[in-house]
Amino acid sequence: MGLISNGTTIFDAGAVAGGGSMTFIKKLTASNASTLKFQDGSADVVLDSTYKEYLFTFANIHADTRNAEWTVGFRDGGTNYDGQKTSTFFQSFHYEADTNAALGYRTEKELTEEDTVQLLTFENHEDADMNLAGSLTLFNPGQATFVKHYTARVQFSNAGFSQECFTGGYSVGAAIDGVEFKMASGTFDGVVCMYGIA
Numbered sequence: 802m803g804l805i806s807n808g809t810t811i812f813d814a815g816a817v818a819g820g821g822s823m824t825f826i827k828k829l830t831a832s833n834a835s836t837l838k839f840q841d842g843s844a845d846v847v848l849d850s851t852y853k854e855y856l857f858t859f860a861n862i863h864a865d866t867r868n869a870e871w872t873v874g875f876r877d878g879g880t881n882y883d884g885q886k887t888s889t890f891f892q893s894f895h896y897e898a899d900t901n902a903a904l905g906y907r908t909e910k911e912l913t914e915e916d917t918v919q920l921l922t923f924e925n926h927e928d929a930d931m932n933l934a935g936s937l938t939l940f941n942p943g944q945a946t947f948v949k950h951y952t953a954r955v956q957f958s959n960a961g962f963s964q965e966c967f968t969g970g971y972s973v974g975a976a977i978d979g980v981e982f983k984m985a986s987g988t989f990d991g992v993v994c995m996y997g998i999a
Contacts (some may be wrong), residue, residue, distance in 0.1 A: 822998070822999050826845070827846050827994070829993050836983040839980045849943040850941075856997075857995050859991065860934050863931065863932045864925035865927055866984065866988070870922050870924065871921045871922040871955060874918045886915060886919055888919055888969060891907070892904075893905075896961060912970065918985070919951075921968060922957055938952050945976045949976075951969065951972065
């Protein structure tokens with residue numbers, strides 16, 4: 802059964818009409834892990850020009866170290882996840898006690914043609930019930946002509962307040978064939994899933 806609006810099919814048999822289909826590629830589960838890596842051609846991972854867009858979702862990511870930051874690195878044909886990036890970084894927060902809230906741009910978290918990891922969160926907390934969730938989208942990583950854009954949105958709790966971080970940027974150079982997630986320090990638990998969007 803489909804959903805039709807004003808004579809146009811929106812959904813039909815579970816698929817979005819007129820949009821690209823989303824294909825599950827890989828799920829990685831971390832337990833006291835230092836990294837999770839998605840590398841093209843390794844362990845059934847496809848990260849090339851097969852899809853124009855790749856979506857990574859994070860769930861129940863729990864840092865084992867106080868104030869560790871969730872990060873991403875891109876591999877551009879070499880062996881390291883040090884693809885050069887230029888980016889922006891916004892943070893919002895709201896305290897449970899309603900004593901403070903803010904939205905701001907964090908210049909110290911942005912990158913300017915740097916080969917370091919991209920921070921996706923500001924500070925994570927190691928308390929047992931603290932965790933983060935969110936997603937990162939990587940656009941057209943399989944081509945080498947244009948820059949490869951990415952956006953990420955992450956929501957997390959930190960000992961008495963809620964934070965949300967948004968970052969976006971681009972990576973230059975060769976095609977991206979690997980994505981690595983890790984905490985800036987220490988280990989973590991949680992699940993990251995990868996999807997290709999046609």
